[in-house]
Amino acid sequence: MLQLGRAIRKVRNKRKLSQNALGKLVGVDASYINKIENNKAPGSLLTIKKIAEALNCTLTELMALAESTESEEEIMVS
Structure with a gap:
């Protein structure tokens, strides 16, 4: 899974x-940004x-x- 939230x-x-x-x-609530960053909400493509x-x-x-963040995590786990 992409680590988009972590990249943001x-x-x-x-x-x-x-x-x-x-x-x-962006025009959204800070709590929604938090959810996106913590991968608890996917966020629409437009958002x-x-x-x-x-x-x-x-x-x-x-x-x-x-993707690079995901690769770093895979290296750390290995």
Whole structure:
């Protein structure tokens, strides 16, 4: 499973944005950002695209980071 939530959190923290600030930029509640970051809510494609835009990255870049995060976890488990 892709670690999209973890990738979003990583970029959000790098950009020094709170979940509340990101939620306002995207037009959703901070609790929804939290659920997405913790993989408790999948988030629609449109919402994930808006999150990527708010984080000044492309959806492709966000997905690539999610895949690399997943690979790092697989290495740590092995």
